[in-house]
Structures are given as structure tokens and as C-alpha cells.
Amino acid sequence: MRLKHIVATIAAAGAIATSAHAEETLSVAATPVPHAEILEFIAPRLAEQGVELDVKVFTDYVQPNLQVDQERLDANFFQHKPYLEEFNDGRGTELVPVVGVHIEPFGAYSESVDSLDALPEGGSVAIPNDPTNGGRALLLLHEAGVITLKDADNILATPDDIADNPKGLEFRALEAAMLPRVLGQVDLALINTNYALEASLNPQEDALAIEGSESPYVNYLVARPDNRDSEAMQKLADALTSEAVREFIDEEYEGAVVPAF
Missing domain, CATH: 3.40.190.10 (Periplasmic binding protein-like II)
Structure with missing residues (x-):
């Protein structure tokens, strides 16, 4: 499962969400691999819980943060905490980590x-x-x-x-x-x-x-202070740290990506 499948699968997830009478849509920025793929995997489960994922794929590390800060997007999933802290300090933003999901050994x-x-x-x-x-x-x-x-x-x-x-x-x-x-x-x-x-x-x-699996560079779901604790965001956080995602990461990436929960 790679990037060429993401658009089709997310569209299918959107259809599932509609049929499940989704109550809220979360727009989430992500880099293609593995972040968008992991979001793609959990989209149907979230749709069943009334949350439709609108995944926006980016290939850089700047716009995902800027667009969340500017409230164009709800959250992003691509970065580790040292990068987030340096970005906040340098740009004057106040983005916050929601939950740690995985490590990508450098x-x-x-x-x-x-x-x-x-x-x-x-x-x-x-x-x-x-x-x-x-x-x-x-x-x-x-x-x-x-x-x-x-x-x-x-x-x-x-x-x-x-x-x-x-x-x-x-x-x-x-x-x-x-x-x-x-x-x-x-x-x-x-x-x-x-x-x-x-x-x-x-x-x-x-x-x-x-890097070994003890790397401190855990990749986080990141949001703003005003929406970090919303019900929809917490459903997303729970899905990202579920046993199903742990198994998906282990099977799909074979050690190239390591669960951090």
C-alpha cells in the first residue's frame, strides 16, 4: 500500500463516513509515507465513530505547521517533538503535541x-x-x-x-x-x-x-491548544495508538517504522 492508493482509499473512507452519518470532519496534514498511509488505514474505523478524515498530503515540513496554526487545517502528523519545539520558537506558533505514535529510525x-x-x-x-x-x-x-x-x-x-x-x-x-x-x-x-x-x-x-529503537524522536499527532482536547481529536488519537495500528506498522514496515506506544 503506497501513495498511489491514498487518494482512492481516502475517498472510499469518505463514502463510508457519509453512510455512517459522520458528525465531524478532521482535516489532517501528513507526509506520504508512513503518516498518510497510517491515517488511510484508520479512516474507516473513525468513520464508524462519526469522524471523517480529510487527509492532505504534503512533502515538506513547514506548510503542515503553518496551515494548522492558521486554522486552515485541524492537525498534522509528520514531526517529532524537537522539530515542533524549534518550529514554535522560530515562528512564534503555539502548536501542541497530542499523542506520540511511532519512531522512524534515522x-x-x-x-x-x-x-x-x-x-x-x-x-x-x-x-x-x-x-x-x-x-x-x-x-x-x-x-x-x-x-x-x-x-x-x-x-x-x-x-x-x-x-x-x-x-x-x-x-x-x-x-x-x-x-x-x-x-x-x-x-x-x-x-x-x-x-x-x-x-x-x-x-x-x-x-x-x-538509530536504535530507543531514539527520542517520536512522531506526534499535533494540533492547536483550542482543539487538542476535542472529542474528534481524541478519537483520532485513540485510533492512532490502537493495537490495530501497532500490528499494521509492524507488518507493513518491518522495522523501518517502530510503534512508540
């Missing part, structure tokens, strides 16, 4: 080498250009022994915070969604799992280094 990928030890002197490394995911990428390389950071607890680390870079690697910060597309142009790319999955990369098989 990975390092390459088309030119088969191990981190094989990275060439002066090799090029692409990382996300947003502060939290850029720092997350550097922390993974620190844990893997590729570089040494001045502060291993700094989730907002930048290349300027590298204390030791034995191979003289050169870092390029790019928009997260672009990273799979430049994989053939760099020696290593640190890619968020949702974008890796969209690019048909298997994190468990293709990543040269990957």
Missing part, C-alpha cells in the same frame, strides 16, 4: 560505499538543513564514530560543532525531501525514514548506520 545511506569505514578522505556528506534533523544526522555520525562532536547531547549541533573530523568530510545541508534525489551525487546522505521509504530505500537493509 539512517545514513550511500550509493558509492558499502560501509562508513569506506568513506573517502574529503568525502561529501548531505544532511537535512533544518536544525533538529541536521543535528540528529550529526549525532548519528558521532555515535557511529565517523566524527566527534563537542557536545554529544546537543540536538541542534551543526558542522561548526564538530570537534574531530578524521576524514575531513565536507558537509552539505539540503532540504530533507531533496536528500534521496542527491544520493548519487554525494558519498553519504543522512535521510529521514519517511523520505527513504518514498525513495524505495529499506532502512533495515540499505542504511549503513541507523
Whole structure:
């Protein structure tokens, strides 16, 4: 089940909702994989409870937050708490986490080498250009022994915070969604799992280094203070943390996405 099925399935879910006399519609922004797919999976169940999901698929990390803040959408599902906190601080928004759903272990990928030890002197490394995911990428390389950071607890680390870079690697910060597309142009790319999955990369098989299941970067359903506790939002939160969703994540993503509840 992938993005090409999302529109048709959500439309079908809408038909189910109509037949079930849905009392309320929730518009939710989501990145395609796995977030929109998980929402697609629970849409029929929510329709039976009187809530119709209107899923809006985005491929960036900015508009989903802005549109929820501006009350164009009710909620979003794509981000971890460090990113949300950094976004709120930088944009003056007050978005709030509703419930944690899953972890997407962050990975390092390459088309030119088969191990981190094989990275060439002066090799090029692409990382996300947003502060939290850029720092997350550097922390993974620190844990893997590729570089040494001045502060291993700094989730907002930048290349300027590298204390030791034995191979003289050169870092390029790019928009997260672009990273799979430049994989053939760099020696290593640190890619968020949702974008890796969209690019048909298997994190468990293709990543040269990957976060463990203890990663603190849980992906949350996010809303505004005024609608966080609404009955419809709580039904959505309950559905996202149901045993059925746990089984769906385990079966569909085979370790590339890990339930966090």
C-alpha cells in the first residue's frame, strides 16, 4: 500500500463516513509515507465513530505547521517533538503535541560505499538543513564514530560543532525531501525514514548506520491548544495508538517504522 492508493482509499473512507452519518470532519496534514498511509488505514474505523478524515498530503515540513496554526487545517502528523519545539520558537506558533505514535529510525545511506569505514578522505556528506534533523544526522555520525562532536547531547549541533573530523568530510545541508534525489551525487546522505521509504530505500537493509529503537524522536499527532482536547481529536488519537495500528506498522514496515506506544 503506497501513495498511489491514498487518494482512492481516502475517498472510499469518505463514502463510508457519509453512510455512517459522520458528525465531524478532521482535516489532517501528513507526509506520504508512513503518516498518510497510517491515517488511510484508520479512516474507516473513525468513520464508524462519526469522524471523517480529510487527509492532505504534503512533502515538506513547514506548510503542515503553518496551515494548522492558521486554522486552515485541524492537525498534522509528520514531526517529532524537537522539530515542533524549534518550529514554535522560530515562528512564534503555539502548536501542541497530542499523542506520540511511532519512531522512524534515522539512517545514513550511500550509493558509492558499502560501509562508513569506506568513506573517502574529503568525502561529501548531505544532511537535512533544518536544525533538529541536521543535528540528529550529526549525532548519528558521532555515535557511529565517523566524527566527534563537542557536545554529544546537543540536538541542534551543526558542522561548526564538530570537534574531530578524521576524514575531513565536507558537509552539505539540503532540504530533507531533496536528500534521496542527491544520493548519487554525494558519498553519504543522512535521510529521514519517511523520505527513504518514498525513495524505495529499506532502512533495515540499505542504511549503513541507523538509530536504535530507543531514539527520542517520536512522531506526534499535533494540533492547536483550542482543539487538542476535542472529542474528534481524541478519537483520532485513540485510533492512532490502537493495537490495530501497532500490528499494521509492524507488518507493513518491518522495522523501518517502530510503534512508540
